[in-house]
Amino acid sequence: DEKAVSFVRAQFRATSDLNNHPALLAEAMVDPAIEIRAVTIDGELRLLTPAEFEEKQTELGPERVIVVTEDLPTGFVQGKVVTLTAKQAARFRLTAHQVSRIEDVLPLYGLEGARLFRVPLTWSEQLVRFLTHAQISSLLLTLGMLGLMFEVMSPGQGIGAIIGLLSLALFFFGRYLAGLAEWAIFLVPALLILGLVLLVIEVHIFPEDFGLLGILGIASLGSSFVLAIVGHDLPAIPGAREYLEALEKVSFAIIITSVATVITVILIPRMRFWERVRARMVLTSTQASELGFRMAEITPETLRDKEGITVTPLRPAGKARFGDKVYDVVAEGEFIEAGERVKVIKVEGNRISVMEVN
Template sequence: MLDFSLVWFGKRCQTYAVLGRFPNMRKLLSIFALISCLGGMEAASARDVIHKGDIVVVPLRGEVSPSLLTFLRRTEKAAENSGASAIIFEMNTYGGRLDSAAEITSALNRATIPTYTFINSNAGSAGSLIALATQHIYMAPVSAIGAAAPVLPTGEDLPLTEREKTISYWTALIRSSAIKNGHNPDIGEAFMNKDKEVKIGDRVIHPKGTVLTLSAQEATEKINGKPLLGDGIAASIVDLTQKAGLKGNIVSLNPSGFEQLAFWITALAPLLLLGGIIGAYLEFKIPGASLPGIISATCFALFFLGHYLAGLAGWEVVGLFVLGVVLVLIEILFFAHGTIVFGVIGVFLMLTSLIWAMIDRYPGETFFPTGRMLAIPLLNLFLAIAAAVIVIAILARFLPRTGLYRRFALMTSNPPGPSLVGAPRQFVTAIPLTRGTLGTALTILRPSGKARFGDHVVDVVTGGEFIPPQTPITVIQTDGMRVVVKSAVEC
């Protein structure tokens, strides 16, 4: 089937059939759209159920891990963008990875709406650090928070020097997070540092020697008219909203199951970009092969899908990328020997969309990214482009020597039709071709092909229709090297 592209020249609109050079374009775009929409439905549904003024409940259960970070970041942004009145993190975790806890803490400290933690029923280790990054802490009647001393994955203590360095850094991070959210920084430090004594007035809350762990009753005890840590004890989420004076419908968001996939996709972003670039190069280099184009479309679709599920990008960056691809194709198909404006703008839009998809931006931040925001995206893109240049240079040198390339090149360079062996070929400018000149099609014109005018064989193109070989044709337009013909049988 012909794929028609509409091009505007001045005040005239002409239609040209695009065939042969990109035979798989419709298939590739369909694959791109299918993969992009696959995971987007779940993430989009989370945004659709949140209305302005709702109270969003986000479960933080199990191990603190990169997938939990991905889920929390996505739901936090969805809640803020939808105008939720508050977000409650229902926590039940014994801890996990400190690096993920640091990222989660950073994300929570950027929140622009009130944040609550409902400990039901454990906030151990890294969980206690996350709780301190929210503005309000409520605890179930039987619950605990604390014991955040860093240990090895085996459960053993860190070596002395490494332990001191880790505690020094994390103590500073915990204290700053606690102060920002109105909590006692000494409590947070004592969660991690067993050498920290907590004293309020003349009362010693926690002596040195062990890391601090608080029960619900201890955490909510009022000293000098102020709770030690927690705002109160709540039996449930509904009870919490009543005691906190929150108004609005309660909306619960749950992990979609794609968070782990999103983590790996974002981690492998340079490889996906590399696969997309190399696949696109091979698709242009070997027009008859469909696999490279499919791989390219799949890599780019997975790239955008993963960053969307990770809460880093919206669908607008996909639209920007597709627009860039369309402009590049317009440049290649219709203006290859003319202007380069479409190609330059298209490449710029594609690169911009790739960088934009990797920027971690939160609601309320400036539109233009800072240097810190751009550091990782630019590094990923640089690595992908640098690797692509090396791989393409190798392919350009050795690919034409392979049997696979020669097979496809032979298929695309010899279309069905009469043999042209021995037929002299000259440029169209070598003979005068004017409107009405009669000739004969030597190959199938679909829409381009070869035709004979007298003793000369020239390249011609139709207005979009197919013309079989040995069909009389007539010239209807000439434009430099371009000769447009139609069947003379119709005349």
């Protein structure tokens, strides 16, 4: 944002002037529009703008104003911010000293005999650092979305809800302990709870169609994620870089969730190897009644080829009524809405596979 860059640029210039550092170089570290020419004038290294360079060459001549081309920092050309190594920072008078250990700093300030005390991180600080790591927080956010998505698509299972809520709890808990959500101690949890409540209402009270409540729930969850990532130090200008970075992380998690959902729900059940995996999971051993086993109520003899009505949407799991009883079933192929006629095509153990009757 132009106003934000202008403000930070002025701060960098003021700080560099105060410490007798090259102001042009400091400004170029935050503003990619600044172009710098490194030259030597009578052996002295100078940093000039293109206009100043042309003026000096006209005034002193090209034999005295020599352009430096070796070991220049990234960003001296227009369009990139300047990035310097430690050696380059010392070369352009941006640093006074270069040290590799903290012990080497003490003599520079007359503290040769001072003792150094290192305070180790506690287990809680290590936990917070782990939970707020960029990759870990993105993983928790993605797992949270995946868990909630699977719970929405297969309501009543519970596993997706447990994984999703636990992942989101760790995501928000870590950022709260790190002080990254103090400003929104009420707003972020309120948006999170509101989004979850709306999704629960959409799935369990209006399961026939995913409508306005579901969309509002997802929007509320997304807003809580973005605000938690931005943190307590909110920028004053809407649309600032902090918001864009947070939106990128949330969008990445949404994309991963969508891809994983398509793969696990639509593509994998259609693959041949999945049929072999399911076949191996079916119980084939004999369980005699004299050994204490009892025949399960759901058997191929009682339900195979029977037709019934779906009670909930099958995405792909759900419930269907056969006669006066309701069973857990799984749709083969496409999802099936509630109230549609279905036919049992396969029974494997307690897994009842159905397809829509046209």
